Every structure is written in C-alpha cells, then in structure tokens.
Amino acid sequence: MRTWLRRIRGAIGMGVVWGAAWAVVGSVPRWVFGFNTDAPFPIIFGVLGFVAGFIFSGLVVLAERRRSFDQISLPRFAVWGAIGGLVLSGIFARAASLAWRDVLAITPTFALAGAICASGSLALARRARRQALSDVAARSG
Numbered sequence: 001m002r003t004w005l006r007r008i009r010g011a012i013g014m015g016v017v018w019g020a021a022w023a024v025v026g027s028v029p030r031w032v033f034g035f036n037t038d039a040p041f042p043i044i045f046g047v048l049g050f051v052a053g054f055i056f057s058g059l060v061v062l063a064e065r066r067r068s069f070d071q072i073s074l075p076r077f078a079v080w081g082a083i084g085g086l087v088l089s090g091i092f093a094r095a096a097s098l099a100w101r102d103v104l105a106i107t108p109t110f111a112l113a114g115a116i117c118a119s120g121s122l123a124l125a126r127r128a129r130r131q132a133l134s135d136v137a138a139r140s141g
Helices: 002-026 028-033 041-063 074-096 100-140
Strands: none
Touching: 002 028, 002 041, 002 100, 028 041, 041 074, 041 100, 074 100
C-alpha cells in the first residue's frame, strides 16, 4: 500500500512540476504578442501540463516498473513523454470536440512538449541525485 501511495505522490509531484513549466510557456503569447483572452492561457496550459505529467508518470510506472531513473535512457524517457502528450491530445480533442485540423495541430505540439518535459525531468532528477550523493560524500569525507 505504501508503494502505491508513494507512486501517487510522485505522479502528483510530476504533474505539479510539468504544470508549472507549461504555465510559464502559456504566458508567452501574452508577453510576446500582447494576446489577451477571456480564459488565461497560463492557467489552461498549467492544467494541461499537470494532466500530461500525471499521465506520463503513470506510463513510466507501468512500463518501466523494475528500472530506476539511472537505468532509463534519456531518449526512452523522451519517448514516454511524447506518448503521454499523444494520450493527452486524444483526451483533450475528445473532451473539446475538436475538428480534425485542430487535432492535427495540437497532437505534435503536445507530443513535443511531453518529450521536452520528460527529458528535463530526467535531467533534473539525475542532477539532484548527483548533488545529494556529493553532499553525503562531503559530510562523510
């Protein structure tokens, strides 16, 4: 039971990190183009990023059960992120009843965003682990 709670907490944490990253990207149209909408893009992108991170985390848990982050290559992690983006685009297209041309526009965008976020997540996790290991070595040595 504790393992599942830890995995759910990890998926929520991944969703929060991805949501924050996507919210920052969602604020770019307003800053760069002066684009203003009724629904604020940072909030919309943040929610989509949270869902994408949660989906990605679930995919990694299901597919890479017995492997640690050190054992998963960066390209493989990026592929799982892209697949998570594809799943999100399918859910979003179905929920929003989008036309095919809109689906064809958001699908590669979400897949690319998922791959980038997955790669960044793995890089940050590896960096944090190296930092923790060097801190432990410094204290003991």
